Structure formats: C-alpha cells, structure tokens
Amino acid sequence: xxxxxxxxxxxxxxxxxxxxxxxxxxxxxxxxxxxxxxxxxxxxxxxxxxxxxxxxxxxxxxxxxxxxxxxxxxxxxxxxxxxxxxxxxxxxxxxxxxxxxxxxxxxxxxxxxxxxxxxxxxxxxxxxxxxxxxxxxxxxxxxxxxxxxxxxxxxxxxxxxxxxxxxxxxxxxxxxxxxxxxxxxxxxxxxxxxxxxxxxxxxxxxxxxxxxxxxxxxxxxxxxxxxxxxxxxxxxxxxxxxxxxxxxxxxxxxxxxxxxx
Amino acid sequence: xxxxxxxxxxxxxxxxxxxxxxxxxxxxxxxxxxxxxxxxxxxxxxxxxxxxxxxxxxxxxxxxxxxxxxxxxxxxxxxxxxxxxxxxxxxxxxxxxxxxxxxxxxxxxxxxxxxx
Numbered sequence: 001x002x003x004x005x006x007x008x009x010x011x012x013x014x015x016x017x018x019x020x021x022x023x024x025x026x027x028x029x030x031x032x033x034x035x036x037x038x039x040x041x042x043x044x045x046x047x048x049x050x051x052x053x054x055x056x057x058x059x060x061x062x063x064x065x066x067x068x069x070x071x072x073x074x075x076x077x078x079x080x081x082x083x084x085x086x087x088x089x090x091x092x093x094x095x096x097x098x099x100x101x102x103x104x105x106x107x108x109x110x111x112x113x114x115x116x117x118x119x120x121x122x123x124x125x126x127x128x129x130x131x132x133x134x135x136x137x138x139x140x141x142x143x144x145x146x147x148x149x150x151x152x153x154x155x156x157x158x159x160x161x162x163x164x165x166x167x168x169x170x171x172x173x174x175x176x177x178x179x180x181x182x183x184x185x186x187x188x189x190x191x192x193x194x195x196x197x198x199x200x201x202x203x204x205x206x207x208x209x210x211x212x213x214x215x216x217x218x219x220x221x222x223x224x225x226x227x228x229x230x231x232x233x234x235x236x237x238x239x240x241x242x243x244x245x246x247x248x249x250x251x252x253x254x255x256x257x258x259x260x261x
Numbered sequence: 262x263x264x265x266x267x268x269x270x271x272x273x274x275x276x277x278x279x280x281x282x283x284x285x286x287x288x289x290x291x292x293x294x295x296x297x298x299x300x301x302x303x304x305x306x307x308x309x310x311x312x313x314x315x316x317x318x319x320x321x322x323x324x325x326x327x328x329x330x331x332x333x334x335x336x337x338x339x340x341x342x343x344x345x346x347x348x349x350x351x352x353x354x355x356x357x358x359x360x361x362x363x364x365x366x367x368x369x370x371x372x373x374x375x376x377x
Contacts, residue, residue, distance in 0.1 A: 003375050003377060005308075005309065005310070005330050005375060006309055006310060007294065007298060007309040007310075007311050067292070068292065068293045069291060069292035069293020069294050069295040069296055069297075070293060070294060070295070071295060072294050072295050072298050072309070072311075073298070073311065074311060151284060153282075154282040154283065154284040154286070155282055155283065155284065156282065156283025156284050157283060159283075159284065225284075225285055225290075227284065228284065228285050228286050228287045228289075228290050228291070229284050229285075229286050229287075230286065230287050231287050231291070231295075
C-alpha cells in the first residue's frame with residue numbers, strides 16, 4: 001500500500017483554484033463592462049462562479065479534515081499560520097483606508113473650509129446608533145468566546161446557543177448599519193468625507209457579513225457534530241476573524257465616528 | 262477533491278457519535294491519518310517523524326538510531342561546534358553502524374513499518 005511517511009497533507013488535484021481564478025477574471029472585467037457598456041451579465045456570471053467555487057472548495061476542506069482525517073497536528077498548524085497571515089493581510093488592507101482618512105482629516109484643505117468635518121457635512125452622532133453598534137459587537141465577542149469554551153468543555157447545548165447568539169448579534173449590527181446608511185444626511189459622493197466614511201465602513205460591513213457567514217457555517221457544523229472538544233480549528237478561525245472584525249470597528253468608531261465628528 | 266466515497270449509506274453530512282455531554286472527543290471521532298498518529302503517539306512512537314530525532318551519545322555501543330521504512334535513509338548532521346556553519350549529509354544503509362564522515366559518531370539504521 002503506497003503510503004506517505006510524513007504527517008502533511010498532499011492535496012488531491014482540484015478544479016476550484018482554476019474556477020476561482022476565472023471567477024475573479026469575470027468579476028473584474030465584468031465590472032469594467034458594466035461601467036462602460038451598461039451590461040451586468042459578465043459580472044453576475046463571475047459572482048455565481050465565485051459562490052460555487054467557495055462552497056465546493058471549503059466543502060472539500062471539511063471532507064478532507066473531518067471525514068478523512070487529513071488534518072494531523074502539523075497540517076492544522078499550517079492552517080493556523082494561513083489564517084493568521086490572511087487576517088494580517090486584511091489588517092493592512094484596512095490600514096490603507098485609515099491612512100486615507102487621516103491624510104485628509106488631520107490637515108483639512110481650504111476647499112473643505114480648513115476644518116473637519118468639512119463645511120456642509122453633518123456627521124452622525126457617535127453616541128447614538130454607532131455606540132449601540134459598538135456594544136453589539138463587543139457583546140458578540142463575549143458570546144463567541146463563550147461558544148469556544150463550551151466546545152472545549154464538551155457542552156453541546158451551550159455551544160449551539162452562544163454561537164447562535166453571536167450570529168444574531170452580527171445580524172443586528174448589519175441591520176442597524178443598513179438603517180444608518182439609509183438615514184445618513186451625506187452620501188459617498190460628498191467629497192472626501194463621504195468617500196472615506198463609506199469606503200471604510202462599507203468594507204467593514206462586508207467583513208461583518210463574511211464573518212457572520214463563516215460563523216453560520218460553523219454553527220451548522222457544530223450541530224452536525226463535526227467539532228471535537230480538542231479539534232475544532234474551523235471554529236477557531238471563524239472566532240479569530242470575528243475578533244478582527246470587532247477590533248476594526250473599534251478603530252473605525254474611535255477615528256471616524258468619534259474623533260472625526 | 263474526491264467524490265463522496267466515505268459517505269455511502271449516510272444521507273447527509275452528519276457524523277454519528279455516542280457521547281454523553283454532546284460534543285465528541287478525538288478519542289471517539291478522529292479518523293484516518295489523524296487517528297493513526299493520535300494512537301501511535303500514545304504508545305510513545307513517532308512513525309511520521311513529527312518530533313525532533315532522538316539524540317544518543319553516538320558511540321559504538323550507543324549509536325544514533327536512524328528509523329527507516331526502507332533499507333536506507335539520508336542523515337543530516339549539524340557539525341556540533343559553537344558556530345554551526347555546515348551540515349554534513351550522508352546515506353545510512355542497513356547493516357552495521359556507520360560513522361559520520363566529519364565527526365565520527367555512529368549511526369545505525371533500524372527498519373520499521375508504517376502503521377496501516
């Protein structure tokens with residue numbers, strides 16, 4: 001029986017990296033086609049292909065790890081490094097938007113009136129919905145830690161309850177932000193204030209949705225008994241990502257909502 | 262990427278457990294290579310070379326044991342001085358203990374089979 005003598009996971013050939021790359025190509029060129037020729041078909045096709053790739057690729061990772069036992073301790077260590085590196089890259093992604101915000105707000109130009117918020121902008125009151133949003137995300141950080149400890153202690157019921165609560169809190173945040181977006185007296189087109197506000201908070205909101213989805217997948221897997229009390233890295237990765245999303249919000253709140261008002 | 266070979270007879274992506282508090286343990290649920298490694302490590306064995314090689318005094322009476330799944334294996338010796346600047350690589354073959362060409366320590370190949 002041909003057998004490996006090492007504990008690493010040499011993955012079987014897979015079509016998903018290729019379909020993912022094609023999806024990225026269709027989405028980006030589709031975006032350009034939409035801008036110039038008012039047709040959305042290419043972009044939509046790319047998005048569908050992206051969703052299919054995501055579902056099938058990560059379904060395969062679950063099969064390889066949970067059902068086939070390929071995630072040995074060294075393989076798991078590699079997955080941990082991977083998630084940490086990915087989150088680090090996302091931190092740098094947001095750093096760019098914070099740089100843009102501080103560049104414009106620390107030295108407001110004469111066109112803005114020489115002050116921040118610029119002339120004509122009524123910023124949102126940081127002590128209303130944004131403060132509630134802060135409390136919601138901080139609470140969700142507590143509930144996700146509760147879920148982790150429940151899993152480690154073998155308590156299925158509490159794990160499911162606290163993970164569900166985490167996802168509901170994430171959904172509540174998204175709902176509140178959507179309302180804020182609808183009611184805001186300024187738009188993305190309102191100069192550099194609007195641009196920095198909506199691009200930074202907009203990408204954050206997208207990450208909340210991604211993080212909530214990741215947690216929802218973990219909830220589904222937890223219900224299906226995939227996780228053991230000592231091996232549940234998928235959940236840990238989701239929890240790390242969720243904490244990252246929470247921390248980004250804290251920076252957004254302090255910088256843009258509070259200091260920036 | 263493999264077809265659902267391991268899920269024949271199971272209608273959903275469910276995993277069956279028999280555990281009191283509701284969350285299974287690796288003891289109950291680990292499978293495949295993860296399970297093999299878990300069980301052999303409990304016996305103190307390391308067939309998949311996850312740990313650092315054991316060090317021996319390297320004398321003729323107590324040679325460095327080199328485990329191998331065939332009849333030979335490459336050994337890499339870091340020259341054991343303060344400022345390690347070189348690694349000496351050499352084959353060890355089955356049979357009598359051989360000596361490192363640089364430092365003269367003894368190395369002996371010992372065959373073992375992978376668990377399966």
